[in-house]
Amino acid sequence: MKQFFFAVFTLFVVVFAQTSCYYDNEVEHYGVTVCDTTAISYSADILPIIQQNCISCHAPGGQQAVSPFMTYEGLKQFTLNREIVDRINGNGVSLMPPSGEISDCSKQKIEAWVNAGAPNN
Ligand code: HEC
Structure with missing residues (x-):
């Protein structure tokens, strides 16, 4: 268990050091990275991701002619059958984004939001 936390912490430090425009909602508690998935908000947590x-x-006008996600309604339809979680x-199904997985914390937040019924909050 200790090794796991150390690995997560090391990853956090490496990602932070390498990415100048690093953005995530992960918080650090006593040297351990914790992903807070309680009370997920569409506007504060999901939309930025x-x-x-x-x-x-x-x-x-995006790179590909695919379903627009800028609006709540545009995204919501892909939460009903959990397609967004599978993606x-x-x-x-093919991975989204195609370039590689988003962070584990971002994935956990999206999943928690979908599990909560994808509220428009
Ligand atoms: C580089 C362009 C690109 C990015 C970035 C991207 N997608 Fe996609 N997405 C596509 C393409 C192209 C398709 C349609 C082809 C397919 O199904 O794979 C698609 C399809 C989808 C679908 C199925 C519905 C549809 O429109 O056909 C979902 C859901 C989806 N993407 C979610 C996401 C999510 C969530 C993200 C961000 C975490 C994301 N995508 C990022 C290009 C992208």
């Missing part, structure tokens, strides 16, 4: 990782394609995990 989508804007950062998905909008470059999933918007009118971010590459679970039986």
Whole structure:
């Protein structure tokens, strides 16, 4: 268990050191990175993840002509059958974003939001 926390912490430090525009909602508690998935908010938690990782394609005029996610309604429809959760995990469908998985914490937040019924909060 200790080794796991150390690995997570090391990863956090490495990612932080390498990425000048690093952004995530992870918080550090006593040297251990914790992902807070309680009380997930669409506007405060989910939208920033989508804007950062998905909008470059999933918007009118985006790189690809695919479903637009800039609005709550545009995203919500892909939460009903949990397709968004399958996509971010590459679970039986092509991985989103295609360039590589988003952070574990971002994935956990999206999943928690979908499990809560994808509220518009
Ligand atoms: C580089 C461009 C690109 C990015 C970035 C991207 N997608 Fe996609 N996405 C696509 C393409 C192209 C398709 C349609 C082809 C397919 O199904 O694989 C698609 C399809 C989807 C679908 C199925 C619904 C549809 O529109 O066909 C979902 C859900 C999805 N993406 C979610 C996401 C999420 C969530 C993110 C960000 C975490 C993301 N995508 C980032 C290009 C992208």
